[in-house]
Amino acid sequence: MLVRLLYVSQSVGPMTTTVTTSILEKSSIYNKRENITGILCQGSGLWMQVLEGERHQVNALYARIMASRHHHHVELLSMEEITHRQFGHWSMALVHLSKDDPMVRMAHPEFDPYTATSKEAMSLLDELITSSSPIVATESKN
Numbered sequence: 001m002l003v004r005l006l007y008v009s010q011s012v013g014p015m016t017t018t019v020t021t022s023i024l025e026k027s028s029i030y031n032k033r034e035n036i037t038g039i040l041c042q043g044s045g046l047w048m049q050v051l052e053g054e055r056h057q058v059n060a061l062y063a064r065i066m067a068s069r070h071h072h073h074v075e076l077l078s079m080e081e082i083t084h085r086q087f088g089h090w091s092m093a094l095v096h097l098s099k100d101d102p103m104v105r106m107a108h109p110e111f112d113p114y115t116a117t118s119k120e121a122m123s124l125l126d127e128l129i130t131s132s133s134p135i136v137a138t139e140s141k142n
């Protein structure tokens, strides 16, 4: 059974390239092995991530992610059964999400993932992935 999980979290400390690179490197190995795909948005001290895959694998990865010392206030926004993957091209694609980003500001001046509905958050992610190409994309297949 395929599921899609969406969560938001707050970064502990600055979001440095070193932290991001380390997350993406680990994702590249682990997510490929576990057949998980998705996107990771970061900016303004926040992360929003979508994980897609078999329910058991997604649960296991979410537990691993929640335990990471790099973030806190991890809040589950949604987990739904799906028939196909939306972000199937990437074991984890990175998209920058910044309140200063003109696109985000214009389209969603009040956007706050902690209070937004999961539908609003997903549609913002859809827009970001279609309007801006991911900064770093780790292909899901070797």
Ligand SMILES: Cc1cc2nc3c(=O)[nH]c(=O)nc-3n(C[C@H](O)[C@H](O)[C@H](O)COP(=O)(O)O)c2cc1C
Pocket (backbone or CB within 6 Å): 009, 022, 023, 024, 026, 027, 028, 030, 031, 040, 047, 049, 061, 064, 065, 067, 068, 069, 070, 071, 092
């Ligand atoms: C925002 C965020 C997203 C992450 N996404 C993934 C992921 O998609 N796949 C993965 O294997 N690990 C992911 N991780 C976990 C890290 O790769 C790594 O296992 C973890 O950060 C190491 O534990 P530590 O942070 O306590 O050192 C993520 C961590 C954070 C903070």
